[in-house]
Amino acid sequence: MKKVSVITVNYNQPAATEALLESIFNTNTYFSMEIIVVDNGSTVDPLHPWKIKYPAVNFIRSETNLGFAGGNNLGIREAIGDYIFLVNNDTEFTEELIDKLVETLDSNPEVGIVSPKIRYFDRPDILQYAGYTKMNYYTASNTCVGEFEKDNGQYDNLTGETGYAHGAAMMITKEAIKAAGPLPDVYFLYYEEMDWCEQIRKAGFTVWVNMQAVIYHKESISVGAKSAMKEYFMNRNRILFVRRNCSLKVRMAFWPYFLFLVAPRNTLHYIRDRQWKFIAVLFKAIIWNMTNTIYSTRLGWDLSKKNKPQ
Secondary structure: OOOEEEEEEEOOOOOHHHHHHHHHHOOOOOOOOOEEEEEOOOOOOOOOHHHHHHOOOOEEEEEOHHHHHHHHHHHHHHOOOOEEEEEEEOOEEEEOOOHHHHHHHHHHEEEEEEEEEEEEEOOOOOEEOOOOOOOOOOOOEEOOOOOOOEOOOOOHHOOOEEEOEEOEEEEEEEHHHHHOOOOOOOOEEEEOHHHHHHHHHHHEEEEEEEEEEEEEEEOOOOOOOOOOOHHHHHHEEEEEHHHOOOOHHHHHHHHHHHHHHHHHHHHHHHHHHHHHHHHHHHHHHHOOOOOOOOOOOOOOOOOOOOHHHO
């Protein structure tokens, strides 16, 4: 039986993290497992009471917020599992979730990473994720399959290859991590799992969704459904994704598209909705990409040359 390391990152959301842990203990049927919780520089350190309440859990504390990728990478470095299951702390497990994802990886050695079907926690019959379509690199856009649809099993036959894993829940093999490198921490928030899937494919693995495995997601607990932080990183990292993963030809087509279509369109939407501060963060995101490197080696990770875009 393969060992699974379940890793989640907490940032100022102790109640959500505790709810996740309780859901794991109440539903899990897979026994070769460890649980790692990384506290990502929360204002109040929750680890002392947690260590008393959950003695079987491995807790790690970062004194600063390392972002989604950086926090998860801390956990990955400590993990002893053959398979690493990264889950948002605002998710809750269902029965046989781990078992079904493990079965996918055990039965298909070419698969490097797999995500379950994701439903919304507050509307459990509604889908959030049933896979992704392929990326249109010229516009850096794709579609989340099934999002906001009632789950009548209409996508259950899609189990298999998909465009991208979902960052809220993804199980990856240690072999894929060794070949593709860790989560790219230069993103800080959003798009890092898509970039990771690109690197995993370049390393020779495939990306799957398992529609028989289900997890529930409490969307946007950490940053809010609509916030300046989310707008900044979504715009900044959309550009960054293209810079890191696309050819010069694609990048030369994408930049005019973003500058002369996306940016003006978004600005008009912000003006219409009186979201004045979002205008500033949009242009801050553009300027960041014009003045900053596209690589990061925080925590000593080495992003080897073979994984950098040509």
